[in-house]
Amino acid sequence: MKTMSVLSIAVLLSILVGSTVYGEDKVLSMSTTTSTQASGLLDILLPEFKKDSGIDVKVIAKGTGAAIRDGMDGNVDLIFVHAKAREEAFVAEGYGTKRYAVMHNDFIIIGPEDDPAGVAKTADVNAALKAIAANGSEFISRGDDSGTHTKEQTLWKESGVPVMEMKRTIVKGDNKVDVAFTEPADADKWYRSIGQGMGKTLTYADEKRAYTMTDRGTYIKYKFGKTPALDLTILSEGSEGLANPYGVIPVNPDKFPEIKYDLAKAFAEWIVSERGQTLIGDYRLIGKQLFYPDAIPQ
Amino acid sequence: MLLDSLKSAFLLLVSLDPELFEIVGVSLNVSFFSTLAAAIIGLPLGFVVAFHSFAGKRFTLTCLNTLLALPTVVIGLVVYSLISRRGVLGPLELLYTQKAIIIGQVILIIPLITTLTIAAISKIDNRYRNTALTLGANQRQIAWVIFREARYGIVAAIIAAFGRVIAEVGISMMLGGNAKGFTRTMTTAMALEYDKGEFILAVALGMILMTCAFAINMVFHFFQGRIKTDAV
Numbered sequence: 001m002k003t004m005s006v007l008s009i010a011v012l013l014s015i016l017v018g019s020t021v022y023g024e025d026k027v028l029s030m031s032t033t034t035s036t037q038a039s040g041l042l043d044i045l046l047p048e049f050k051k052d053s054g055i056d057v058k059v060i061a062k063g064t065g066a067a068i069r070d071g072m073d074g075n076v077d078l079i080f081v082h083a084k085a086r087e088e089a090f091v092a093e094g095y096g097t098k099r100y101a102v103m104h105n106d107f108i109i110i111g112p113e114d115d116p117a118g119v120a121k122t123a124d125v126n127a128a129l130k131a132i133a134a135n136g137s138e139f140i141s142r143g144d145d146s147g148t149h150t151k152e153q154t155l156w157k158e159s160g161v162p163v164m165e166m167k168r169t170i171v172k173g174d175n176k177v178d179v180a181f182t183e184p185a186d187a188d189k190w191y192r193s194i195g196q197g198m199g200k201t202l203t204y205a206d207e208k209r210a211y212t213m214t215d216r217g218t219y220i221k222y223k224f225g226k227t228p229a230l231d232l233t234i235l236s237e238g239s240e241g242l243a244n245p246y247g248v249i250p251v252n253p254d255k256f257p258e259i260k261y262d263l264a265k266a267f268a269e270w271i272v273s274e275r276g277q278t279l280i281g282d283y284r285l286i287g288k289q290l291f292y293p294d295a296i297p298q
Numbered sequence: 299m300l301l302d303s304l305k306s307a308f309l310l311l312v313s314l315d316p317e318l319f320e321i322v323g324v325s326l327n328v329s330f331f332s333t334l335a336a337a338i339i340g341l342p343l344g345f346v347v348a349f350h351s352f353a354g355k356r357f358t359l360t361c362l363n364t365l366l367a368l369p370t371v372v373i374g375l376v377v378y379s380l381i382s383r384r385g386v387l388g389p390l391e392l393l394y395t396q397k398a399i400i401i402g403q404v405i406l407i408i409p410l411i412t413t414l415t416i417a418a419i420s421k422i423d424n425r426y427r428n429t430a431l432t433l434g435a436n437q438r439q440i441a442w443v444i445f446r447e448a449r450y451g452i453v454a455a456i457i458a459a460f461g462r463v464i465a466e467v468g469i470s471m472m473l474g475g476n477a478k479g480f481t482r483t484m485t486t487a488m489a490l491e492y493d494k495g496e497f498i499l500a501v502a503l504g505m506i507l508m509t510c511a512f513a514i515n516m517v518f519h520f521f522q523g524r525i526k527t528d529a530v
Contacts, residue, residue: 062493069495143478145494168315170306170498179496193478195490196471204475207383207393228384 028263029058031067032080033147034197036246039217039290041283048279049270055263063146063197071095071249074256078264082147082246096249097261100268103280103291104245107151108219109236111137111211119211119235128236129159136190138210141183142201143193147244152213153182155241162186206230215244217290224286245294248272272296303501310502317478321503322510325483328396328474329464332403337456340408344415344455345441359416365409370402370468377402378472394475399483402469407459414458418451419444450522457518464511484510 036042037059046057060070064081071079072095079096081087090096109128111119117135122128132139142149156163164185167178184191194204198218205212212232222230236242248271250264270276272295281293310318347358379385381392381401392398422444430443445452467485474481476490484507491500 062495066493066495144490145496166317168317168499169309169313170496170502171302171309172498173302176309179499188479192480195476195478195482195486195493200475204394 026053026055026263027058028055028078028260028267029060029076030078030080030267031060031062031070031076033064033067033082034061034199035082035148035215035217036080037061038199038221040221040285041217041280041291044283045271045276045279048275049267052270052275053266055266057267063142063144064148064150065145071251074251074259076251077260078248078250078267080246080248082244083150084245084247086150087247087249090249094255095252097252097265098249098268100248100272101294102246102248102271103277103293103295104243105216105291106237107148107213107242107244108216108234109211109213110205110219110232111235112209112231113233115233115235117211120233122236125155125236125239125241126159129155129161132190132211133159133161133184133187138190138192138208139187140201140205140208140210140212141191141193142198143181143195144197145181146197148198148213148215149181151244155213156184157182158241202230202232206232211235217285220285220288220290224288246291299498300501302498303505306498307502307505311506318503318506320479321482321484321487322506324396324481325464325485325507326510328399328403328470328483329460332400332407332463333456333460335400336404336407336411336459339404340411340455340459341415341452343408344412344419345445347412348416348419349441359413362409362413362416366413368406368409370406370466371472373402373405374469374472377405377469381473393473394477394481396474396481398473399470399481402473403463403466406466406469407462410462411455411459414455415448415452418448418455421451422447453518453522457515460514461511464507 032042038061042057042059046059050056060067060076062070064083064086067079067081068083068086068090070076071090079087079090080102087096087099091099109119109125111117111132117131117137119128119131122131141152162185163182165180165182167180169176169178171177183193192204192208192210194201196204198214199222201212202214202218202222204210219230219234223232248268250261250268251259253259253261271280274296277293277296280291281289283289283291347355347362377398378393381387381390381398383393392401426443426447427440430440435443465485467489470476470481470483471486471489474483474486476482476486482490484503488500488503488507491497491503
C-alpha cells in the first residue's frame with residue numbers, strides 16, 4: 001500500500017515536472033477564431049510549422065471578440081483573427097506589435113431554396129439584404145461579437161436598410177464603456193440574434209428555413225461534409241463587401257513581458273513566407289479552395 | 299473586476315435596461331412553468347412510490363437516483379433529436395422556443411422532485427398514518443395528513459428544482475438557441491458574454507441572477523413561515 005502511494009506520487013511528480021519542462025520548451029499559445037480551426041486549415045498548417053521550427057502551437061478557438069480579448073489580457077502570445085478594423089485598433093492601442101495580412105476568404109448569404117425574399121435575383125449584397133428586410137423574411141444573426149458578426153453589422157449599415165444601435169453601459173475601472181451593436185430597426189419579427197457560433201447558426205437557420213450570412217468554409221463543411229447535409233443554398237456572393245481578410249498579430253511583449261514574443265514572431269513570419277502561403281493556397285476542403293493567400297501574390 | 303461587475307450590474311438595474319428585463323422575464327417564465335409542470339408530475343409520482351410497496355421498488359429508487367445525475371447535454375440532445383425539423387415531432391415546430399426549454403427542464407427536474415418527495419414522506423413517522431387509519435380516514439385523507447406533515451420537505455424539493463432550472467444552461471442553450479428576445483435566459487446570456495470576452499457584463503448578469511434567486515427564496519421562506527404559524 002505504502003509503496004503504491006509512493007509510486008503514484010512519483011508518477012504524479014514526474015508528470016508535473018515533465019509538463020513544466022515541456023511548457024518551457026517552445027509552446028506557443030494562440031487564440032484564433034472558430035473558422036480557422038473548424039475549416040481544418042490549422043490541422044494542415046501547425047504540423048508543418050512544427051516540422052520547420054520545432055514549435056508546438058496550443059490553439060484556443062473562440063469568436064474573434066473573445067480571441068482579441070485574450071490578446072488584450074496577455075493570455076496568449078498570438079492572435080489569428082478576421083476583423084481588420086479591430087485588428088488595426090488592437091495594434092494601434094499597443095496590444096499587438098504588427099498585423100501580418102495572411103489570407104482571405106469570403107462571406108456568402110444563404111437561405112432556403114424556395115427563396116421567399118427573392119435574394120437570388122438581386123445584384124449585390126446590399127440589394128440582397130434590402131430584399132430580406134423588405135419581405136420580412138427570417139434572418140439569423142450570429143450576434144456573438146465575432147468577426148462574422150462584425151462584418152454582418154457593417155453590411156447592414158451599408159445596405160441602406162434602416163438600422164438601430166443598441167447600447168449597454170458597463171463600468172471598467174474608472175470609465176463607463178458602451179458595449180454597442182447594430183441591428184436592423186423594427187425587425188423584432190424577423191431578425192434573430194442568437195449569440196452562437198457559425199455551425200450552430202447554420203443549423204438554426206436550417207431548422208427555421210431562414211436566411212443567414214456565413215463564411216464559405218463553414219458552409220462547405222456543413223453542405224458537403226455532413227449528413228444530413230445543410231438544406232440551404234448560396235443566394236448572394238461575390239460582392240466586394242463580402243471579402244473576409246485574416247490577420248495574425250503577435251501580442252506586444254512591452255505590455256506583457258511573459259509573452260513568448262520570439263515564438264509568436266516566428267509563427268507570423270512563417271505563415272506569410274512562401275512556405276506558409278503555398279500551404280494555405282493549396283488547402284482544399286472537400287475539393288474546394290477555401291483560403292486565398294494575401295502575403296505573396298499568386 | 300468584481301467591483302466593476304457589481305457597479306455594472308447596478309447600472310443595468312437602475313437604467314432599467316429593457317433587454318435585461320426581457321432576459322430576466324424569459325428566465326423566470328421558463329423556470330416557473332417547468333417547475334410547475336415537473337411538480338404536477340413529480341409530486342404524485344413521489345407519493346405513489348413512497349406509499350406503495352411493490353416488486354422492484356428498490357430498483358425504481360435506484361433508477362430515480364441515477365436520473366439525478368442525468369447531464370443536461372444528454373437531455374438536450376435527446377429532446378433536440380425529437381423536435382428538430384427532421385425529428386418525429388418536427389411538424390410541431392417546437393425547437394428554439396420557450397416550450398422546448400420547458401420540456402427539457404421538466405425532464406431534468408422530475409427525478410429531483412420525485413426523489414426529494416419520497417425522502418420527505420419516508421421521514422414522516424408511520425404513527426401519523428396509523429393514527430389517521432384508526433380515526434377512520436380514507437386513503438385520500440391519509441394522503442392529505444401525510445402531505446401536511448411532509449410539507450417542508452416538499453417545498454424544499456420545489457425550491458431545489460426551481461434553483462436547478464433557473465441556473466441551468468445546457469438545455470436552455472441547446473433547445474432554446476439563445477435567440478435574443480425569444481429564448482435568451484440569464485444563463486445563456488452569461489455564456490454569450492463570456493464567449494464575447496465581456497466578462498464584466500457576464501458577472502454582472504450572474505449577480506442579477508443571484509439576486510433573483512435570493513428574492514424567490516425569500517418569498518418561499520415567507521410562505522413556509524406562514525405555514526408554520528398556521529400549524530401552531
